Amino acid sequence: MANVGELTWRDEGVTENGVLERGFTVQGARDVITGIMWSPPTIPAGSPLVLIGHGGGAHKRAPTVLPTGQGFVLEHGITAVAIDAPGHGERGGVQGRTPEYYALWKDARVMTANATADWKLVLDALLGLGWFDPARVGWSGMSMGSLIGIPHVAAEPRFKVAALGLCGTRGDTPDRGNAGEVLAEAAKKITIPVIYLIQWDDERFPRESALALYDLIASPDKRLHAHPGAHGEMPLEGRMAGRWFVAQHLKA
Amino acid sequence: MANVGELTWRDEGVTENGVLERGFTVQGARDVITGIMWSPPTIPAGSPLVLIGHGGGAHKRAPTVLPTGQGFVLEHGITAVAIDAPGHGERGGVQGRTPEYYALWKDARVMTANATADWKLVLDALLGLGWFDPARVGWSGMSMGSLIGIPHVAAEPRFKVAALGLCGTRGDTPDRGNAGEVLAEAAKKITIPVIYLIQWDDERFPRESALALYDLIASPDKRLHAHPGAHGEMPLEGRMAGRWFVAQHLKA
Incomplete structure (x- = not known):
């Protein structure tokens, strides 16, 4: 077993359309954290880095994540990394909003603390490669990528910019437990530049609760x-605006 | 006196930083409509055209209008035109939110019908020059430029795109009369692509009323x-997003 925090490349990577995709693991405190890096074929020293949080019941290479990772490289030449959230993808296989998914979120403090601890290990390991500028790290995460992302961004001083959204102080189910409370507390601690993207007819997070969460940031x-x-219908315009905003702040 | 609808150039124009600014009048049904055109030094035949509505108590060359007119030319090579609204600028001299201003808005149906009739004459006259593509005409107007603009866009089938905002179903004063009702009715008739820009802490149009008006479009x-x-603090980012959106739809 690897030491906690140790990064191991799983493959040489595959380059497609100018995007190099590589799998890696980082030994976590509870289990092995499985991740993917999308980058230009060569990463110049001192490059910016974006961390991507995937949606609930999805995984690090879900159809909603892949274009984001590839998009940062293709549109902005910026390297992006996604990991499976606790219990998701290769770390438990939660698929969709199943009872297992809601069990993970029964106590949002535990879920977000675990996710934040994972990401801290991953970011430490990635910066340890010596490829990235620690002063130019950003976050991009919608939906559960904000449920996790908002507490994470609040707790991680190395982020310079964040794209958040598809989220709210009130979730899509009473089973969500204390997520709204955890999010509201965390949002009040975020002070970096933020773009917040919502869907006007989001059936999972009521509009007023999405606006209330934005207001609290x-x-x-x-x-x-x-x-x-609807929740799953964010147009390319929104996704591109999110990437553009994050990229502008990391290029500066 | 000129015939109703007749356009007269007031000057040869002045070119500064690549923007040609010319004054003109169009004979209106009630009085003379005073306007400004900002354009590239030469306007290629079949060019797009943007009409700009100014804010309440302002005028066709107010500090909030000038960068919009110049911006369409400088950022997108697109010609833009502003006129003094009824009672404003050279047409009555209302300055700021004075009793005269609120008197104009006592019946929003009259005010917006007058303004729309003015603009129809102006657009007819501008298209009569043979310089512009009648299929590529857009609207840009915030605040009173939306109080007038929303009924105007609803009534004018030649618009292909509109930038609206800083507005709401409920105005900044009970004296505003029936504007909210007129706006709500008109918003429901708008079907063209729209970008709607608001200020989160707008002291003149309560946030909920601004969101409600967006919802009705x-x-x-x-x-x-x-x-x-606040109402008057829209950042350059918002103004540029408005121009960019309008320009993209007129360039296509």
């Missing part, structure tokens, strides 16, 4: 973009 | 961008 430099449609 | 292709700050 303490960043003086924040903006909200809303597009019509 | 019938366009399937709409987006809302919100930035922190």
Whole structure:
């Protein structure tokens, strides 16, 4: 068994359309954290880095994550990394909003503390490679990528910018437990530049609760973009605006 | 006296930083409509055209209008036109939110019908020049530029795209009369692509009323961008997003 925090590459990687995709693991405190890195074929020293949080019941290479990872490389030449959230993907196999999913979220403090601890180990390991500029790290996560991302961004001083959204102080089910409370507390601690993307007709997070969460984010430099449609229908325009905003702040 | 609808150039124009600014008048049904055109030094035949509505108590060349007119030219090579609204600028001199201003808005149906009739004459006259593509005309107007703009866009089938915002179903004063009702009715008739820009802490139009008005816009292709700050504090980011969105739809 690897030491906690140790990064191991799983493969040489595959380059497709100019995006190099490599699998890696980082030994976590509870289990092995499984991740993917998307990057240009060569990563110049001192490059920026974006960490991506996937949605609930999804995984590090879900159809909602892959274009985000590839998009940061293709649109902005920026390396991006996603990991499986606790209990998700190769770390438990939760698929969709199953009873197992809601069990994970029974206590949002435990779930987000675990996820934040995982990400801290992963970021430490990634910065340890010597490839990235520790002053230019960003976060991008919608839906559960914000349920985890908001407490994570609040707790991680190395983030310079974040794309958040598809989220709210009130979740899509009473089983969500104390997530709203945890999110509200964390949002008040976020002060970095934020773009917050919502779907106007989100059936999972009521509009008022999504707006309330945006309102709580303490960043003086924040903006909200809303597009019509359901939770899963964010248009390319919104996704691209999120990537563009994060990239601009990391390029500076 | 000129015939109703007749356009007269007031000057040869001045070119500064690549923007040609010319004054013109169009004979209106009630009085002379005074306007400004900002354009590239030469306007290629079949060019797009943007009409700009100014804010309440302002005028066609107010500090909130000038960068919009110049911006369409400088950022997108697109010609833009502003006129003084009824009672404003050279047409009565209302300055700020004075009793005269609220008197104009006592019956929003009259005010918006007058403004829409003015703009119809102006657009007819501008298209009569043979310089512009009648299929590529857009609207940009915030605050009173939306109080007028929303009924105007609802009534004018030649618009292909609109930038609206800093507005709401409930105005900043009980004196506003029936504006909310007029706006709500009109918003339901708008079906073209819209970008709607609001200020999160708008002291003139309560946030909920601004969101309610956005919600009423019938366009399937709409987006809302919100930035922190008061009514008069829209950042350059928001203004540029508005121009970019309008320009993209007129360039296609």
